[in-house]
Amino acid sequence: MSLFKYGDLEREIDFTDVEFLENLDEAKELIKEEAAQVPKVGKTADIIRAQCQCYFNFFDRVIGEGAHEEMFGGKTSLNACLNATDALLASENKEADKLNQKYGNYTVQQHGNRQQRRKYDKNNRNKNRGNGTYYNGNR
Structure with missing residues (x-):
């Protein structure tokens, strides 16, 4: 969970919560649609007011009504x-x-397919022979 602060708003947001992520994705799509309907000509104040309303709606959908x-x-x-x-x-x-850093600790390192492992073993076989370790060629 993450504490999101802006202005007088202070809320805990969980970016791993599926329901929150679905709301966020839906809000992103809706802001695109609303922004496309903002007037391109007219008074600058009216255009900015319409653009801000798109963002107001976005934050109300994502964080909660009245955010x-x-x-x-x-x-x-x-x-x-x-x-x-x-x-x-x-x-x-x-x-x-x-999350990626934490999740990275639990992933299994892949060493390639059979052909890639054979090539790796072949390239590293001679490196392991002279350093005092026992290597019989079988893995």
């Missing part, structure tokens, strides 16, 4: 939305790195 209000304190700033998205992504990457 954007705690995060942004009632402000509608595209820069704050982008920073919050970066913070969530950094938290996700940090947790993925920790």
Whole structure:
């Protein structure tokens, strides 16, 4: 679990929870669809407001209803939305790195298929003969 902090929001997020990951994936798809519907022309304030609403919806879907209000304190700033998205992504990457490091301790090292093992053995056979170790050619 990871503690995600942004603005006044402070929540525990579990990036290994399947239900949370499904919500995150769904929210990512929905923000793409909503962003495609943001007007391209018009008043800059209206365009930024529509873009921010996409991010507000995203955070409410991922973290919980009303999360954007705690995060942004009632402000509608595209820069704050982008920073919050970066913070969530950094938290996700940090947790993925920790999980990969932990999981790496439990993986079985593969030494290739039969042909690759034979080639490895052939190349390393002579290296093992003169160093005082016993090697009879069988493995």
